[in-house]
Amino acid sequence: MSTPYAKLPAWADYGLIPLINLSVAFIVAGFVVMLVGENPFRAAVILVEGAFGKGTGIAFTLFYATTFIFTGLSVAVAAHCSLFNIGTEGQAYIGGLGIALVCLSLDSVLPWWVIFPIAIVAAAVFGAAWGFIPAYLQAKRGSHIVITTIMFNFIAASVMVYLLVGPLKPAGSQAPQTRNFLAGAELPKLNWIIELFGAKIRSAPLNICFLLALVMAFLVWLLIWRTRLGYEMRTYGHSPKAARYAGISETRIIITAMMISGALAGMMALNPVMGDQHNVAIDFVSGAGYVGIAVALMGRLHPVGIVLAAILFGMLYQGGAELAFEMPAISRDMIVIIQGLVILFAGALEHMFRPYIQALFASVSPKSVGMQAVNGKGA
Amino acid sequence: MDTFNAIVQVLDSTIRLSVPLLLACLAGLYSERAGIFDIGLEGKMLVGAFAGASAAAVFHSALIGLGTAVLISVAFALVHGFASITHRGNQIVSGVAINFIAAGSTIILGQAWFSQGGRTPALQPGERFEAITWPGADAIKDVPVIGPIYAELISGHSILVYFAFAMVPFTWWVLFRTRFGLRMRAVGENPAAVDTAGISVAWLRYRALICTGILTGVAGAYLSMVQNGGFVKDMTAGKGYIALAALIFAKWKPVNAMFACLLFGFLDAAAIRLQGSPLPVIGKVPVQFMQALPYVLTVILLAGFIGKAIPPRAGGVPYVKER
Numbered sequence: 001m002s003t004p005y006a007k008l009p010a011w012a013d014y015g016l017i018p019l020i021n022l023s024v025a026f027i028v029a030g031f032v033v034m035l036v037g038e039n040p041f042r043a044a045v046i047l048v049e050g051a052f053g054k055g056t057g058i059a060f061t062l063f064y065a066t067t068f069i070f071t072g073l074s075v076a077v078a079a080h081c082s083l084f085n086i087g088t089e090g091q092a093y094i095g096g097l098g099i100a101l102v103c104l105s106l107d108s109v110l111p112w113w114v115i116f117p118i119a120i121v122a123a124a125v126f127g128a129a130w131g132f133i134p135a136y137l138q139a140k141r142g143s144h145i146v147i148t149t150i151m152f153n154f155i156a157a158s159v160m161v162y163l164l165v166g167p168l169k170p171a172g173s174q175a176p177q178t179r180n181f182l183a184g185a186e187l188p189k190l191n192w193i194i195e196l197f198g199a200k201i202r203s204a205p206l207n208i209c210f211l212l213a214l215v216m217a218f219l220v221w222l223l224i225w226r227t228r229l230g231y232e233m234r235t236y237g238h239s240p241k242a243a244r245y246a247g248i249s250e251t252r253i254i255i256t257a258m259m260i261s262g263a264l265a266g267m268m269a270l271n272p273v274m275g276d277q278h279n280v281a282i283d284f285v286s287g288a289g290y291v292g293i294a295v296a297l298m299g300r301l302h303p304v305g306i307v308l309a310a311i312l313f314g315m316l317y318q319g320g321a322e323l324a325f326e327m328p329a330i331s332r333d334m335i336v337i338i339q340g341l342v343i344l345f346a347g348a349l350e351h352m353f354r355p356y357i358q359a360l361f362a363s364v365s366p367k368s369v370g371m372q373a374v375n376g377k378g379a
Numbered sequence: 380m381d382t383f384n385a386i387v388q389v390l391d392s393t394i395r396l397s398v399p400l401l402l403a404c405l406a407g408l409y410s411e412r413a414g415i416f417d418i419g420l421e422g423k424m425l426v427g428a429f430a431g432a433s434a435a436a437v438f439h440s441a442l443i444g445l446g447t448a449v450l451i452s453v454a455f456a457l458v459h460g461f462a463s464i465t466h467r468g469n470q471i472v473s474g475v476a477i478n479f480i481a482a483g484s485t486i487i488l489g490q491a492w493f494s495q496g497g498r499t500p501a502l503q504p505g506e507r508f509e510a511i512t513w514p515g516a517d518a519i520k521d522v523p524v525i526g527p528i529y530a531e532l533i534s535g536h537s538i539l540v541y542f543a544f545a546m547v548p549f550t551w552w553v554l555f556r557t558r559f560g561l562r563m564r565a566v567g568e569n570p571a572a573v574d575t576a577g578i579s580v581a582w583l584r585y586r587a588l589i590c591t592g593i594l595t596g597v598a599g600a601y602l603s604m605v606q607n608g609g610f611v612k613d614m615t616a617g618k619g620y621i622a623l624a625a626l627i628f629a630k631w632k633p634v635n636a637m638f639a640c641l642l643f644g645f646l647d648a649a650a651i652r653l654q655g656s657p658l659p660v661i662g663k664v665p666v667q668f669m670q671a672l673p674y675v676l677t678v679i680l681l682a683g684f685i686g687k688a689i690p691p692r693a694g695g696v697p698y699v700k701e702r
């Protein structure tokens with residue numbers, strides 16, 4: 001295309017285009033449901049009702065959303081620095097190791113409000129450390145961050161399996177997981193907030209990590225758009241050459257961005273480990289790191305977008321569980337397809353509909369795309 | 380003699396385990412040499428495995444199975460092409476998307492069509508590729524040294540195994556001795572030069588991706604129709620990523636790719652064989668360490684400690700005709 005993309009009004013850029021991409025993803029997912037022999041509209045109704053129909057459903061939706069806010073922010077911070085961190089999965093897994101070490105050693109002596117901050121730091125430090133090595137290799141030795149982070153996911157999985165079937169497993173137990181934490185490492189639930197609105201909740205794992213996630217979303221916004229470091233990261237993301245010219249250290253910025261990304265990924269583990277399972281088990285991350293990619297892309301790398309996208313994916317997870325119950329032909333793996341389609345249409349095919357929308361805007365109102373009227377002195 | 384037989388057995392399983400890696404690795408070689416990163420090898424293999432096993436079970440023919448596997452895998456490769464060549468999307472994002480769509484759809488469709496918990500029906504003889512016994516293999520089986528090597532290592536594999544190894548010199552020939560290969564390498568290094576010569580960059584890259592799709596399809600068919608008698612969910616289990624690692628390890632060269640895949644296959648075979656029994660000199664090695672070794676080796680290589688791996692220069696960058 002020889003004409004450069006005309007600028008769309010902000011609401012179209014941040015609202016309309018993601019919405020169109022998302023709708024296409026869901027329409028294609030609807031075809032898959034039809035292929036399986038079920039009614040996609042009924043499936044959608046069951047899904048939404050399962051996620052928001054009852055208090056318990058809402059609590060579960062927000063519980064899953066908490067996890068995805070962390071991983072989405074993690075992917076987004078790296079992406080602002082034009083680093084594609086596929087390693088969120090592994091960083092979260094290793095973050096769980098940090099939490100396990102803190103909880104296993106302190107849960108019998110300290111109350112939760114002392115352990116929680118220590119665990120946050122441990123999770124962040126372990127996650128950041130796992131992000132540090134690929135970052136260092138990218139910055140200093142030029143190895144491609146995508147490949148190294150993928151490799152580090154597998155290495156993390158091997159390390160954790162080794163630890164969970166060996167040193168961390170209590171003697172005499174068969175299950176590959178740590179012992180259950182004592183009350184000191186259990187986070188308080190937030191279900192009462194939803195109960196304030198009159199809904200009844202049987203038992204749901206929504207806990208204070210949700211608030212931590214929202215705080216982190218705010219801090220990420222502050223970091224990216226209101227600090228010098230964030231400005232440097234965005235500069236490097238837009239043009240590494242410009243950043244170098246402006247005297248920004250490439251090594252420092254890559255490593256810092258990846259360590260922040262890794263720390264956010266590591267914190268994700270707090271939610272399932274201390275808020276729900278109260279132990280660290282094999283594969284407890286179960287793909288949440290990869291969901292983070294979809295969430296970050298859908299949220300256009302902005303914390304507000306990410307929180308909304310995370311709630312949408314939380315809804316898919318919770319509603320998907322209900323759906324599997326109502327329509328046995330559709331298991332929870334349907335989410336994986338939707339996730340893939342969202343990544344495809346909101347990520348890789350992001351610009352597919354843009355020229356058409358621009359043409360539409362240009363013909364309806366040339367001013368809105370920054371062009372002068374046709375009889376003016378040229379565009 | 381026992382140690383010798385044990386070694387032959389390990390080498391035999393090395394070959395069996397490295398075949399899917401080799402096919403996927405060569406598949407990746409075509410697309411990456413043409414300048415398209417392909418994280419989606421894993422997903423294309425998975426849909427190939429599923430389509431192959433399903434079609435073979437329904438139509439009672441191994442060949443129809445193989446054909447379907449290739450067809451579906453090529454279709455997924457074309458989706459990758461549509462996103463990353465035509466619409467100039469991020470190639471890594473597109474590859475990740477393909478992996479998810481593949482992982483989800485194989486389970487959902489498998490469950491909907493066959494209701495066996497995501498499996499496809501067990502393949503009967505004739506629906507899968509049988510081992511080929513070479514002439515005289517049975518006769519010289521008991522001859523020391525040569526017997527086991529000929530009967531176990533060389534003979535007694537399915538046609539796809541021989542196909543995989545035949546693809547190594549073939550790929551080398553295509554890449555370095557044909558016009559298509561020269562242009563493909565050029566498009567991966569400097570697409571603008573190819574464009575100036577009046578050759579379509581997009582069409583070349585699409586053709587490279589079709590080659591990728593064919594090979595990942597065969598790799599998938601091997602998994603579900605040779606190694607296993609049917610499809611099991613997530614049966615690729617990261618092999619696509621190991622193949623990607625092998626491709627880097629091989630520095631994007633076909634013959635090196637074979638050795639890298641044999642090395643990674645051997646690590647896998649040795650890990651299965653040892654199962655925690657102690658090694659001489661080193662002592663007991665945890666299975667997980669052996670499993671992680673290919674990834675660790677690749678990271679070390681990528682870090683430039685064992686020679687430098689330099690990818691095709693235009694890899695990952697969408698080609699824009701005018702600037």
